[in-house]
Amino acid sequence: MYTDLNGKVAVVTGASKGIGKAIALRLAQEHMKLVFNYHSDQNGAQEAVDQIRENGGDAVAVQADVSKEEDVNKLVKTAVEEFGDMDLFINNAGMEKETPTHKLALEDWKRVIDVNLTGTFLGTKAALNYFLDHKREGNIINMSSVHQLISWPHFADYAASKGGSKLFTETVAKEYAEQGIRVNGIAPGAINTPINAKKFADPELYAQTAELVPMNRIGKPEEVAAAAAWLASTESSYVTGETIYVDGGMKLYPEFKEGRG
Numbered sequence: 001m002y003t004d005l006n007g008k009v010a011v012v013t014g015a016s017k018g019i020g021k022a023i024a025l026r027l028a029q030e031h032m033k034l035v036f037n038y039h040s041d042q043n044g045a046q047e048a049v050d051q052i053r054e055n056g057g058d059a060v061a062v063q064a065d066v067s068k069e070e071d072v073n074k075l076v077k078t079a080v081e082e083f084g085d086m087d088l089f090i091n092n093a094g095m096e097k098e099t100p101t102h103k104l105a106l107e108d109w110k111r112v113i114d115v116n117l118t119g120t121f122l123g124t125k126a127a128l129n130y131f132l133d134h135k136r137e138g139n140i141i142n143m144s145s146v147h148q149l150i151s152w153p154h155f156a157d158y159a160a161s162k163g164g165s166k167l168f169t170e171t172v173a174k175e176y177a178e179q180g181i182r183v184n185g186i187a188p189g190a191i192n193t194p195i196n197a198k199k200f201a202d203p204e205l206y207a208q209t210a211e212l213v214p215m216n217r218i219g220k221p222e223e224v225a226a227a228a229a230w231l232a233s234t235e236s237s238y239v240t241g242e243t244i245y246v247d248g249g250m251k252l253y254p255e256f257k258e259g260r261g
């Protein structure tokens with residue numbers, strides 16, 4: 001538990017399921033007040049909000065498309081109206097779709113960049129403006145991926161968005177460090193969430209992916225949420241512009257295991 005998080009306010013985008021939901025639930029366990037953003041799955045977000053409220057916590061579900069500036073601004077506005085302040089903004093929402101690059105439609109490319117990269121920019125911009133207007137310190141966490149480092153055929157749009165997210169995070173961290181605003185990334189490896197539930201339900205496909213992970217298993221959303229809680233807390237107070245990989249060692253070139261190569 002991170003006692004400094006008690007009573008603080010967080011916005012988590014894409015929190016109706018998967019990693020975003022696990023993060024929001026973990027932060028609620030830390031007694032933070034939560035804005036759960038959802039895009040289309042209102043039930044997923046509302047269920048979690050109800051669960052938190054039943055346990056005596058504070059949370060609210062808010063619809064927003066992270067690729068739209070007015071929607072993203074609404075998330076900060078709601079946090080302040082409902083809970084009086086905002087301490088932390090987590091840009092988690094993301095999407096992917098497998099397509100060979102020569103067949104990738106411009107509109108599909110644009111959608112992935114809009115949600116994953118522009119969404120991160122818009123959330124960061126809204127949070128920065130709030131922190132600067134109130135002359136206060138602040139904390140921003142951007143959900144990236146091991147594919148900010150590892151190229152990924154058939155997912156060029158996704159890899160480009162996450163590579164962009166890495167340098168965006170590092171640039172903004174440097175730009176606002178003096179104001180006490182920390183900006184960090186988390187790069188999950190293969191995590192069992194709805195984005196790839198179908199793949200990991202198939203034992204053969206599960207094993208194929210697990211082979212790419214030195215720890216030889218797929219990760220849990222809660223394991224990513226633990227990294228987010230640490231970055232949210234003052235335990236990480238001297239960390240900015242960093243990416244924490246939560247990937248079971250996936251970025252360590254597992255093909256070279258046992259002296260191969």
Ligand code: NAD
Pocket residue numbers: 013014015016017018019020037038039040041064065066067092093094095115143144145146187188189190191192193194195196
């Ligand atoms: P998921 O599909 O389970 O959840 C994605 C969330 O983003 C959903 O709640 C969805 O509604 C939301 N979303 C999508 N488009 C949106 C939009 N326009 N506006 C607002 N919300 C929107 O996926 P996940 O695995 O939980 O992924 C969460 C983040 O983690 C993503 O950024 C993803 O790229 C990243 N990630 C996931 C993995 C993995 O293996 N699951 C690995 C690396 C990185």
